[in-house]
Amino acid sequence: MSHITDLTLAEIRDGLKAKTFTATEAAKVYLDAMEKARGLNAYVLETPEQALAMAARADDKLAKGEGGPLEGVPLGVKDLFATEGVRTTACSRILDNFVPPYESTVTSQLWRDGAVMLGKTNNDEFAMGSSNETSAFGAAVSPWLPPGWSAEDGKRKLEEARAAGETPNGFLVPGGSSGGSAAAVAARLCPGAAGTDTGGSIRQPAAITGITGIKPTYGRCSRWGIIAYASSLDQAGAFGHTVRDCAIMLNSMAGHDPKDTTSMDIAVPDYEAAIGGSVKGKVIGIPKEYRVEGMSAEIDALWQKGIDWLRDAGAEIREISLPHTKYALPAYYIVAPAECSSNLARYDGVRYGERVAGREITELYENTRAAGFGAEVKRRILIGTYVLSAGYYDAYYVRAQKIRTLIKRDFEQAYASGVDAILTPATPSPAFGIGEKGGADPVEMYLYDVFTVTVNLAGLPGLSVPAGLSSGGLPLGLQLIGRPFDEETLFTLGHAVEQAAGSLGRPERWWA
Numbered sequence: 001m002s003h004i005t006d007l008t009l010a011e012i013r014d015g016l017k018a019k020t021f022t023a024t025e026a027a028k029v030y031l032d033a034m035e036k037a038r039g040l041n042a043y044v045l046e047t048p049e050q051a052l053a054m055a056a057r058a059d060d061k062l063a064k065g066e067g068g069p070l071e072g073v074p075l076g077v078k079d080l081f082a083t084e085g086v087r088t089t090a091c092s093r094i095l096d097n098f099v100p101p102y103e104s105t106v107t108s109q110l111w112r113d114g115a116v117m118l119g120k121t122n123n124d125e126f127a128m129g130s131s132n133e134t135s136a137f138g139a140a141v142s143p144w145l146p147p148g149w150s151a152e153d154g155k156r157k158l159e160e161a162r163a164a165g166e167t168p169n170g171f172l173v174p175g176g177s178s179g180g181s182a183a184a185v186a187a188r189l190c191p192g193a194a195g196t197d198t199g200g201s202i203r204q205p206a207a208i209t210g211i212t213g214i215k216p217t218y219g220r221c222s223r224w225g226i227i228a229y230a231s232s233l234d235q236a237g238a239f240g241h242t243v244r245d246c247a248i249m250l251n252s253m254a255g256h257d258p259k260d261t262t263s264m265d266i267a268v269p270d271y272e273a274a275i276g277g278s279v280k281g282k283v284i285g286i287p288k289e290y291r292v293e294g295m296s297a298e299i300d301a302l303w304q305k306g307i308d309w310l311r312d313a314g315a316e317i318r319e320i321s322l323p324h325t326k327y328a329l330p331a332y333y334i335v336a337p338a339e340c341s342s343n344l345a346r347y348d349g350v351r352y353g354e355r356v357a358g359r360e361i362t363e364l365y366e367n368t369r370a371a372g373f374g375a376e377v378k379r380r381i382l383i384g385t386y387v388l389s390a391g392y393y394d395a396y397y398v399r400a401q402k403i404r405t406l407i408k409r410d411f412e413q414a415y416a417s418g419v420d421a422i423l424t425p426a427t428p429s430p431a432f433g434i435g436e437k438g439g440a441d442p443v444e445m446y447l448y449d450v451f452t453v454t455v456n457l458a459g460l461p462g463l464s465v466p467a468g469l470s471s472g473g474l475p476l477g478l479q480l481i482g483r484p485f486d487e488e489t490l491f492t493l494g495h496a497v498e499q500a501a502g503s504l505g506r507p508e509r510w511w512a
């Protein structure tokens with residue numbers, strides 16, 4: 001049954017319906033794979049008892065010819081989604097051992113449709129990071145080995161680092177903030193996983209681990225029950241091996257939720273039906289501003305390949321301008337920390353989570369937040385508090401919101417001119433090493449999201465598709481940006497890119 005982990009989510013779904021194997025068999029195979037891959041630190045909590053109970057219920061339904069569209073399909077869930085009765089920490093010490101008495105809307109819809117929860121996946125603390133290195137549980141490790149490393153090198157070095165309780169420096173990051181979800185899918189520890197994307201946190205890790213990731217339009221999926229980072233930017237999405245896998249998952253995750261005032265009351269189409277649709281006549285915009293300084297030559301070459309693939313499939317290629325793109329990163333790193341400073345004010349040691357006593361209430365707050373938050377979270381809270389303070393609000397926050405409006409207008413004008421979707425790189429380079437970026441200069445890490453943050457600022461859907469390998473044999477991805485609530489076109493185009501690119505292969509199971 002070990003071959004089950006080689007299947008895509010769609011193939012597992014179809015195999016369960018055809019009774020080729022049972023949901024319990026599938027769950028056991030994945031739980032066994034997870035146990036052997038603990039060195040990757042992709043999961044921060046495994047839920048074997050719950051997984052087997054959910055799988056047993058799925059088998060009962062499948063035996064009767066009943067069940068939902070994901071009946072029996074095992075999934076990983078980012079540790080940002082509240083899961084009733086299951087520890088949820090946002091990978092932060094301040095929420096250590098918090099067990100929510102409620103379920104997030106997105107995960108409740110996945111369970112409604114029959115999915116099985118394998119466990120909670122690692123992420124940057126409160127989703128603040130681009131590499132999964134800020135997690136209180138330690139960095140997740142990409143299943144792809146650095147160029148030149150043998151499987152024996154990787155296994156030995158990882159075992160040595162884990163045994164010594166050290167950060168596995170030198171291994172590749174799986175991206176962030178949803179790095180655990182990406183690593184779990186890429187390492188075949190689940191066929192699909194739920195993640196969140198605030199500035200590229202699904203698309204970027206998907207690209208550098210060789211899988212597919214969809215960040216839907218803001219408002220397409222409910223944010224209720226997702227631990228908030230930046231409320232006007234956060235959006236739930238999905239990871240899968242293929243474009244079809246992501247389409248299947250998004251069908252279950254999307255939908256209006258009256259508990260979330262930003263959730264749009266718009267019908268959810270059949271995303272899977274868009275797979276294999278014609279690309280002929282689609283107009284693809286190529287923004288000249290995305291040819292940024294310092295971008296790897298092989299990323300530029302990959303972008304050109306993507307352009308050629310879509311042109312050969314019948315799409316019209318058109319150069320466009322998104323002139324305010326150069327202001328996107330500075331605007332993002334004002335808006336997001338400002339919202340973070342507000343959202344994280346609730347973690348004060350009084351109501352729930354970690355508490356470090358003090359002589360009076362102010363000292364209680366100070367002690368709790370100093371001990372509970374990591375360095376990156378503190379940095380963003382301080383930045384956000386500063387830009388919202390009297391005397392700086394207009395100079396920084398208001399100006400950033402004005403720039404955000406201009407960025408959104410750039411996209412609106414491009415789509416009004418007849419562009420159906422926009423093709424860009426997903427990342428400026430392949431995966432980098434753990435410990436390589438952001439040490440002395442955190443801005444170096446922030447720059448890695450240069451191609452993804454515009455999508456969140458404008459509230460648009462974005463899809464990352466694996467499209468090739470670097471000269472060192474590491475995955476590279478392309479990003480498709482769509483019109484609001486037009487994820488269908490992204491799935492159609494993404495499938496065309498996927499077919500043209502062919503299989504990238506998969507990392508050898510060196511960790512097992």
